[in-house]
Amino acid sequence: MKKMLVLFTQEESGRTLIEIIASIVLLSIIAIPFAGMFVQSSKSINVSDEIINATYVAQTEMEKIYQLSSENNNFHDLISKLDYDERFENDFYKETEKYLIKSNLTRKNNELVQVLVKVFEDEAALDAERPAAQMESIYLWEGN
Template sequence: MDHLYTNEEGRTLIEILVSIVIISIVVIPFLSVFIQTTKSINHSDTILDATYFAQTHMEDIHNISETYTFDEAISFLNTDSKYSLISNNETSYNILIETDKYFGEIEIQKVNDSNLTQIVISIYEDNSKNKLEAKMENYVTWES
């Protein structure tokens, strides 16, 4: 019976703890890289979505500029349900866009006495306008 206890090739508790510590030292830096990568991907997705949202509205305004005169376009945007005219004067108009995900502001400003108009679209996280997600600027000419 004594020969059963003479062959003790098991691992001690110290050896197991040391191996766990070594594995932890190797694995923990990789985990922080994965976490940072996930945060970067989520932030990039937000920026891409906001830019796409701005691009869509910029294309809408460009299409409107090819169809309507400037005054007709402002009237059209004022009656469209996805836009809300908030301020205007002879040469400058501010229009709001609001969805479940984003809050946007479109600034339309005539350039001197020409047919050229500056369009600036700013997309925010919410209507507090604390965090700008995307901004797009373009110049368009209007149908005469």
């Protein structure tokens, strides 16, 4: 009987298979949500990068139009100075390497012009009117 008692009370060095499996399961339960979080974070960073780039393109276009409005340029000479590819009534279209730009210039009165710039990623987004970025302002047009 003493021999049996000694066998049960002796310390074992090392880990059992069940302890190892339990630790792997616990680590997996903790690590899997973090992996999903990293994937989602990466997707969010890519979307944010696209929005920032499109916003920069829209801002640049707005600044070009503002510059022309403050230089006493004739409103009707705007097309040649902004280098647009196409024009349909008040809508002006330009294609860059990555984006399609649609600018709408509408005279509110003799001095004020409403400017709306939309930046699209592709033709499908343009047809569906889903801009990646959009900016709008009203400028005092000092030219005729």
